[in-house]
Amino acid sequence: MKQSFFVFVVLTAAFFLQGNILGQESSMERGVAISEQTQECITCHNISNAGIVEDWRSSRHAQMTPEKAVVKPKLERRISSDSVPDSLKSVAVGCYECHSMNAAEHPDTFEHFGYVIHTVVSPNDCQTCHPEEVEQYSGSKKAHALDILQKNSVYHNLVVTTTRVKEFTDGQLTHSKASETTKNETCYACHGSRVSVKGTKIIETYLGDVEVPILTNWPNQGVGRVNPDGSRGACTACHPRHSFSIEIARQPYTCSQCHLHPDVPAWEVYKESKHGNIFFSKQHDWNLNNVPWTVGKDFNAPSCAVCHNSLLVTPDEELIVQRTHDFGARLWVRIFGLIYSHPQPKSGKTYEIRNQNGLPLPTTFTGELESEFLIDEEEQTRRQKEMQKVCQNCHGANWVRGHFVQLDTTNMEADQMVLAATQLLQQAWDEGLADPANPFDEAIEQKWIEQWLFFANSVRYASAMGGQDYATFKNGWWELTRNLQEMQDRIGLKAK
Amino acid sequence: MKQSFFVFVVLTAAFFLQGNILGQESSMERGVAISEQTQECITCHNISNAGIVEDWRSSRHAQMTPEKAVVKPKLERRISSDSVPDSLKSVAVGCYECHSMNAAEHPDTFEHFGYVIHTVVSPNDCQTCHPEEVEQYSGSKKAHALDILQKNSVYHNLVVTTTRVKEFTDGQLTHSKASETTKNETCYACHGSRVSVKGTKIIETYLGDVEVPILTNWPNQGVGRVNPDGSRGACTACHPRHSFSIEIARQPYTCSQCHLHPDVPAWEVYKESKHGNIFFSKQHDWNLNNVPWTVGKDFNAPSCAVCHNSLLVTPDEELIVQRTHDFGARLWVRIFGLIYSHPQPKSGKTYEIRNQNGLPLPTTFTGELESEFLIDEEEQTRRQKEMQKVCQNCHGANWVRGHFVQLDTTNMEADQMVLAATQLLQQAWDEGLADPANPFDEAIEQKWIEQWLFFANSVRYASAMGGQDYATFKNGWWELTRNLQEMQDRIGLKAK
């Protein structure tokens, strides 16, 4: 007792005097062996990239060996493989362990001061220890997020129409090709870019000139990034380098990087919801790092991860829901990104859908579902029940039931408000006031897009997650109504 | 000393090792007796709704008996009744204590595994221990927030015009009736819904089928909710279930659920103000739980509650201002929600106001005040002085004076910018370019609404609470000016 007490005093004093949790954690690293190679990485990169090294030092990767991680009780495990290669077992998961993994499969592999490493550590590398996560993710829409914009001709047209540079020539607007840079910084920033190797170059560093591969569309950390090794996804999109923290991934701030106003206002709706209120008010008391994650003990209101993907247990360690890295797996209805709400698609490769007009969309422009590609009612019910298991930890069955019924009504009404806009647009097309050849490039078409992509999405999210102003004045019913009026006036104006 | 020191070490260690404040607090519960009935509630609901039980365990209600609460020194008391019923005195305020209170008055009372309970605990129940708070609240605008939208014909028209589903039929926009769901998720989400009982139904739960009352317009937690027992308000709107925390209610995140951009941008203005800056930067050092709440010790900049309703004391325990649950009680001028700024109404039942044109509004459309229903100058001065007592804790008298003078000027100028918009609208009506029958349903009328409901409100809030961009580009003078220009162009365009 005496000794442990001394340790306690020292640690606590360090906390108060330094406020330095990172330092505290890195002192724990002493107990874990670091491979010789990683040690050598650190020797140099400690000087040139101290932030990377320190961030890693604060990570679980630095403080735990795979052989210890793998024998934890099932509910406490943060590693889904039951075995790990011998070479990795007894050392920290350090620079060299990841950046040298599967070297032969990486076109960005290069020789670096005697080591053969690659820049872009990919899900294919991570799955050495985390195979379940990678497998779940690989089937999800997130993994195919880039293809969803590039291989879906409708969406690709929207990307290009929006991002190409416009010029004013001979009294009218023309346009050039959309640049890779702009696509990377806009749509592909979240959806991911295609990173490939185009030769090598010499770059100047603190340590002199170094030859490195030239990567196209780099940097990028989008969820559907296509990596040089052909794998899809960037685990660092949610577990940022180099702490790869579960705590950060569970923070709503992580999801909010992409799921935000005006097209996907999940974050803003959460912020104005009761759930958000409790999170922001009480997060200093929460533990976002524990595994398993205990309702009422570790947190007392949901963050995004609670409802959508985390493994949850009761204070009695009863399993509530399993972890999933397919972030749509608990969802039955899809409420954003498309013209109308619809049952979740069966496959993450949504660009393979064909509706009755031959377009890669789950509905027609007037809302008819293409059910063949969408989950059926039974699967919808199953997922609703899964989600309700989460809700019922803090809400009575009556409350939950009422909430789900309201969401159904709202989705239907939001769809009706989109249909009215579509019919107005059709009238504009019929009367020759706009040209349907490209449905995304004229002023009235832009209003139609905003009707579904901004305003209908907003009221659906507001219903799903309990945000009041996003249903009302902030891109909600006020805008749905105002925008229809504007569309009507515009048609009337020109039609006379 | 030795023993308390041991306790201290254990508690602190628990904090660091677990980060589990909730757990720590619930261990304090052991000292407080729990009624047999509540104990039985917990036995089942611990399984079916662990989050509810744990949240309650972390609450003061679980850790304190009314008989101990009632004998605290006046300034430290969180309970305003001087006596509590004998049956409640010596047990924690648990599930059964609240959900069985005043059973006969609750139409939603039902039999549940041998106990007679009701779903909706109402202010009428809470006032058993908190009578002052309920009395103050009951007279306020918040308590009548639903009636203000339903019994005020002008506002009811705005609600319905905005939220009804529009359809495109035979070449023009028509509309159906606004659904209860949509009204509940939009305006009534903050203002409150009318919850009543319509028979019973069987619902499926973890514990098998259970018969419960059918509640209309449920769930809802709006501030003016009309409860099945006829009482008005939902204490949980600000003190969320089931911790009923004063800490959460004092967080600006609570008020921000409803008082937010674009119609009531109190939250956004606070965020960009110096006050907000200090709150966000230093809140980790603040104590939002202490009663009384000490300026400079517990906090060093205001949150909403500091200025608008909390009991504040100096470090020498001198009273600065009394607590109030009438949230308009320190306000002299009303700067949102209506066409023009005006003195605060005398009564929370603002739907009883009649202006000289017979409308339930405190001014005419062109700004003439209906003074009979509004507080007089003497009362305005009294309230200004009350508020200034708060300001002067951190600001010199000269600073405070200057601030209040600026606010007067800004309110006047914002009103002038609304008047110009109203006169433009009148011209549109006079010229037959729009139809005054419904002043809320045409494009130019929507611009007029935005002029007062969004833009004028924004500059007034920005002035009142020190937000710079809400006075300027973000719904401020930029928009006030741009919108007038748009209205003028639109009239000119059609008038020629």
Add this chain to the structure above:
Amino acid sequence: MKQSFFVFVVLTAAFFLQGNILGQESSMERGVAISEQTQECITCHNISNAGIVEDWRSSRHAQMTPEKAVVKPKLERRISSDSVPDSLKSVAVGCYECHSMNAAEHPDTFEHFGYVIHTVVSPNDCQTCHPEEVEQYSGSKKAHALDILQKNSVYHNLVVTTTRVKEFTDGQLTHSKASETTKNETCYACHGSRVSVKGTKIIETYLGDVEVPILTNWPNQGVGRVNPDGSRGACTACHPRHSFSIEIARQPYTCSQCHLHPDVPAWEVYKESKHGNIFFSKQHDWNLNNVPWTVGKDFNAPSCAVCHNSLLVTPDEELIVQRTHDFGARLWVRIFGLIYSHPQPKSGKTYEIRNQNGLPLPTTFTGELESEFLIDEEEQTRRQKEMQKVCQNCHGANWVRGHFVQLDTTNMEADQMVLAATQLLQQAWDEGLADPANPFDEAIEQKWIEQWLFFANSVRYASAMGGQDYATFKNGWWELTRNLQEMQDRIGLKAK
């Protein structure tokens, strides 16, 4: 050991029982002598303005004498003077020390209960101990922020056109003069007002009537405030009274008071960036108070101050970058506030620039640079390298290089999107559809302003700081494109 352990226990217990860091810090004050004069200030103001006194008690000024501050190792110093006046050396920096400094130079100096003090403590006073900071600041654009709006005729016109009250008279919009109040609460709230003395007045306080100077345009805390003593700036804009905290100044919340959506969306872009995600997720582990500030130890992602002005060291205490209070000193390109991006101006007095059309702007309306007033390529490169030193702590050289190349492309493309809008506006002017006399007061001109001041700025910031939605739908390429379409339609409509 025994005694220090006891102190530790007491302090820690105080923390847990009171959550009162402020109290804890103020107990440290006992070790520091307070001047007799300041002691007397506190005696009264402790009653009338307890918040001010407590905030000061929590400050470093209260807990440290200049003579101790001045002998710290260079990297740890928070004071840049090598010597301080004898009278200040051995007492805390209290009320009297600052409010009596340089009395003769302050027109707002007045007699107050036997002391000669002034209200507005200015940079000229602060430089007694902090000369380097004041000197750097004085040359910066911030110090001249008011002149930039008042002495630059183009910008002054924009201020006045936006903020003057509009009236509807005889069927058309007219306008009166913009009020000082409104200018102070809008543009000058950030840019600063001109504070001068116009006689004295008697004000009512807790302590009876007191004669004080009448200050014009007060209160104000803008960065370019012109103080009664003629000095420029308000140190309290970032180090708010009366803790003058480095911790608050380093928080992004401080910068966000002015650098925010829609005209300068630095804050909103940061919030949606990976950097922001890590800050919000992990700030509870950070130390924002340490000097020097250590990468990876004190923080693991940048706040505004990290990149733009703080002194940074590696964990081995190697200097990375020097502190600067010229907040543009690490910047090579200017991406906001003007029509086109351009190299940073050489002088903070940007109102002295004259372009080839004689306007005080760094480019013409069509984008030709006025290089004479702007830094050259060599200086641009030097600053880029300085900034890259910061980036490279957490990013590989390849990543950093790619990021900077993308920013160049984005700035160029955003400029092209502004040029197209300018050419559309020119066409409107040429065709007599708008009047170029005032380029800021007609609807199509307002659209042109939004193209550069809101939308082009947004995509540039999104590129510079890694925000995805500000490049896309939230004032990004979507708006750049939509706005051009609207401008074209408007011209076409009227032109026919």
